[in-house]
Structures are given as structure tokens and as C-alpha cells.
Amino acid sequence: MSALTRLADTIEARKSADPDSSWTAKLLAKGPEKCAEKFGEEAIEAIIEAAKGDRDRLTSEAADVLYHLLVMLAARDLTLADIEAELTRREGVSGIAEKTARKG
Numbered sequence: 001m002s003a004l005t006r007l008a009d010t011i012e013a014r015k016s017a018d019p020d021s022s023w024t025a026k027l028l029a030k031g032p033e034k035c036a037e038k039f040g041e042e043a044i045e046a047i048i049e050a051a052k053g054d055r056d057r058l059t060s061e062a063a064d065v066l067y068h069l070l071v072m073l074a075a076r077d078l079t080l081a082d083i084e085a086e087l088t089r090r091e092g093v094s095g096i097a098e099k100t101a102r103k104g
């Protein structure tokens, strides 16, 4: 099992945890809008580090982004498996071909 899958499972389990004992439970208790806002903040921090080019800081911010993405998805009852299914569906479809098809 990958670290990402373990993290997703932990986040799922935190849905029923005491907000006083878990950061994730506390964030989930604030609702999906707050989870989305936190994800946005973390994404911006990662963008800044990517632009600056510090690999260590970008690694740390990217980990925050993945954690907050999973929390945001959990807040809307979406799982990592749901996203993996969408990625699997896209496998073998060129991004260029997909964009051309969308433009009609």
C-alpha cells in the first residue's frame, strides 16, 4: 500500500474522530468550503515554491497539497479510488487529442 493510499484511509477514518484529537477531524468539522479554502491556500504556497525553484520547500508544500486535496475530496465523499478510476479512464488518451475533441 502506498503512503498516499494509507493517508487517504487515515483521512477517511478521521471522519468519525474527535476534532479535539485530530487536525483532520477538526478541518472536516468546519465543512467542505473550509476544506476547499485550505486546499487553495496550500496550492498557492506550492506554486510560489515551484516558481522559486527550491526543491526541498516544494517537496514539503506538495505534500501539504496532496494531504489537503484528499481532505477536500473526503469532505465531499470522494475517495482516492474515485480519482484513480478517472485517471485510469484517461489512460491512453492523448491530452492533445482530448482537447481537440472538446473543441468539436
Ligand SMILES: N=c1c2ncn([C@@H]3O[C@H](COP(=O)(O)OP(=O)(O)OP(=O)(O)O)[C@@H](O)[C@H]3O)c2ncn1[C@@H]1O[C@H](COP(=O)(O)O)[C@@H](O)[C@H]1O
Pocket (backbone or CB within 6 Å): 007, 010, 014, 021, 022, 023, 024, 025, 063, 064, 067
Ligand atoms: N499530512 C498531514 C498534514 N499535512 C499538513 N497537516 C496540517 O495541516 C495544517 C495546515 O497548516 P497551516 O499552517 O495552514 O494551519 P494553521 O495556519 O495552523 O491553520 P489555520 O489558522 O489556517 O486554520 C497544519 O496544522 C499541519 O500539521 C497535516 N496534518 C495531518 N497529516 C496527515 O494526517 C494524519 C492524521 O492527522 P490527524 O488527523 O491530525 O491525526 C497524520 O498522521 C499525517 O499523516
